[in-house]
Amino acid sequence: MSGSETTTTATAATTAHEVYAIKFGQHPGGKHGDYFYGSAAEPMDRPVQLDYFVWLIRSPGHDIVVDAGFTAETAARRRREHWCAPSEALAGLGTDCAAVPYVILSHFHYDHVGDLGAFTDARFVVQGREMAFWTGRHAARREFRRLVERDDIERLAGYGLDGRLLYVDGEHEVVPGVRVHHVGGHTAGMQIVSVATGRGTVVLAADASHLYANVEDDAPFGVLTELPAMYDTFDLMRRLAGSPELIVPGHDPEVLTRFEPVDGLEGRAVRIA
Numbered sequence: 001m002s003g004s005e006t007t008t009t010a011t012a013a014t015t016a017h018e019v020y021a022i023k024f025g026q027h028p029g030g031k032h033g034d035y036f037y038g039s040a041a042e043p044m045d046r047p048v049q050l051d052y053f054v055w056l057i058r059s060p061g062h063d064i065v066v067d068a069g070f071t072a073e074t075a076a077r078r079r080r081e082h083w084c085a086p087s088e089a090l091a092g093l094g095t096d097c098a099a100v101p102y103v104i105l106s107h108f109h110y111d112h113v114g115d116l117g118a119f120t121d122a123r124f125v126v127q128g129r130e131m132a133f134w135t136g137r138h139a140a141r142r143e144f145r146r147l148v149e150r151d152d153i154e155r156l157a158g159y160g161l162d163g164r165l166l167y168v169d170g171e172h173e174v175v176p177g178v179r180v181h182h183v184g185g186h187t188a189g190m191q192i193v194s195v196a197t198g199r200g201t202v203v204l205a206a207d208a209s210h211l212y213a214n215v216e217d218d219a220p221f222g223v224l225t226e227l228p229a230m231y232d233t234f235d236l237m238r239r240l241a242g243s244p245e246l247i248v249p250g251h252d253p254e255v256l257t258r259f260e261p262v263d264g265l266e267g268r269a270v271r272i273a
């Protein structure tokens with residue numbers, strides 16, 4: 001009897017999550033050939049825009065945030081269009097960043113971990129391998145070093161010393177119905193997030209699929225640590241997602257047109273489930 005009650009409770013909790021994608025900046029003017037790997041880079045000259053997002057998982061009683069974008073200072077230095085601080089964009093959807101219990105960090109590239117300061121009470125969910133990589137011997141090599149900000153890595157190391165990092169090695173259920181999964185390919189410790197929703201399981205890919213074309217056309221992105229692992233990651237996302245359209249890429253402008261806009265935030269935020 002108590003077993004069936006437990007199951008009922010768990011089902012109610014896991015189907016209650018809402019998921020939102022919130023855009024805070026963009027980088028138009030890129031070319032297909034800049035972003036795709038090998039033969040997938042054809043046609044080289046086709047224009048490609050990257051959008052910058054953070055993601056919100058809303059459940060009764062708390063909001064969980066996935067990734068933290070980057071600051072206006074970093075945007076200016078790297079010549080990215082920056083509409084607002086990601087934490088401000090989240091506030092626009094009613095998120096009290098100071099009350100967020102968990103911020104899941106997909107990986108440590110500059111456009112995913114830059115605006116952490118507003119989450120004063122959060123634990124940051126990271127893969128141990130990601131921290132090990134960015135404090136390890138390869139981090140200073142040019143093709144890796146250019147993708148991170150020194151301040152971000154130092155702040156994260158400090159959070160580690162403060163006991164604020166929730167280290168994961170592989171797969172972990174952060175709260176019922178919200179799981180992180182280590183995936184290879186893009187960075188050493190990249191993780192994706194699967195979320196049980198009323199529409200089925202949503203997969204927040206972040207940079208495991210920057211654009212719809214990566215996972216839909218089996219076309220790898222050009223920034224990677226291991227190509228076979230990136231293909232395996234495409235397969236894992238297809239297995240995890242409740243349906244193909246519930247795989248949400250990390251940087252594709254089409255996210256804003258494939259999902260329902262949030263009232264008053266058209267062109268900035270969509271509800272995925």
Ligand SMILES: [Zn+2]
Binds near residue numbers: 107207
């Ligand atoms: Zn990345």
